[in-house]
Amino acid sequence: xxxxxxxxxxxxxxxxxxxxxxxxxxxxxxxxxxxxxxxxxxxxxxxxxxxxxxxxxxxxxxxxxxxxxxxxxxxxxxxxxxxxxxxxxxxxxxxxxxxxxxxxxxxxxxxxxxxxxxxxxxxxxxxxxxxxxxxxxxxxxxxxxxxxx
Numbered sequence: 001x002x003x004x005x006x007x008x009x010x011x012x013x014x015x016x017x018x019x020x021x022x023x024x025x026x027x028x029x030x031x032x033x034x035x036x037x038x039x040x041x042x043x044x045x046x047x048x049x050x051x052x053x054x055x056x057x058x059x060x061x062x063x064x065x066x067x068x069x070x071x072x073x074x075x076x077x078x079x080x081x082x083x084x085x086x087x088x089x090x091x092x093x094x095x096x097x098x099x100x101x102x103x104x105x106x107x108x109x110x111x112x113x114x115x116x117x118x119x120x121x122x123x124x125x126x127x128x129x130x131x132x133x134x135x136x137x138x139x140x141x142x143x144x145x146x147x148x149x
Contacts, residue, residue, distance in 0.1 A: 005144045006075065006098040007032045007137055010066070010112060013039035013104040020134035021101075023054045028141050031059040033098070035069045039105075066112060073098055076117040080136050081107060082129075084121030091120050093144040101133045 007030050012018045018034065025032040034042060042062070044055070063069040075096030080088075100116060102108035113119060122131060122139055131139070 004096060005030050005093065005141060005148070006073075006096070007141065008035060008069065008073070008077075008098050008100045009033065009133070010035045010100060010108050011037055011039070011103045012101075012133070015040045017104060017132065017134045021137055022058045022060065024134060024138055024141060025059065026054045026057045028145060030141060031061055033061045033063060033069060033073070035063045036065055039103070070115065077115060078140075079108065079113055079116035079119045080122065080140055081113070081119050082121055083107075083113075084119040086118060086120045088120050088122045088140055088143055091118065091143075093147045095148060097144060099137060099140050099144070101137055104133055 005028070007021055007025055009018060009021055009032065012034065018038070021032055024030070036042060044060070061072075063072065075098050076094060077100055078091075078093075078097050079100045079102075081102065100108070102112075120140075122136055124131065
């Protein structure tokens with residue numbers, strides 16, 4: 001895809017969710033950044049297992065920590081958060097945007113949130129507290145793709 005919206009998983013807690021993000025990245029042509037430390041031993045072999053046959057096709061970029069990611073990233077950093085003030089449906093995506101997803105257990109620390117160019121939320125009219133990170137990424141990536149097609 002020409003727009004190359006990116007996904008960044010900040011210190012993911014759950015390997016199955018990371019596997020789902022790998023599959024999402026492959027299906028939408030989106031590179032996936034994995035920012036350590038993970039809540040499980042990270043390895044490409046594990047990703048291949050969790051992402052089934054998508055692991056071989058994935059563009060996974062591994063970063064030892066937040067600072068390393070910050071040094072190498074490109075595009076605007078768009079944090080998905082239940083604390084966001086802007087709604088996803090009102091946000092205008094740009095090519096090279098990077099969708100940042102926090103840890104399943106704790107989101108991102110304030111220092112990381114402060115680095116985001118924009119903090120957006122996905123409106124949830126139901127009674128749920130939050131979405132699974134892979135589902136949230138899929139919704140946001142789908143909207144970005146729709147806008148940039």
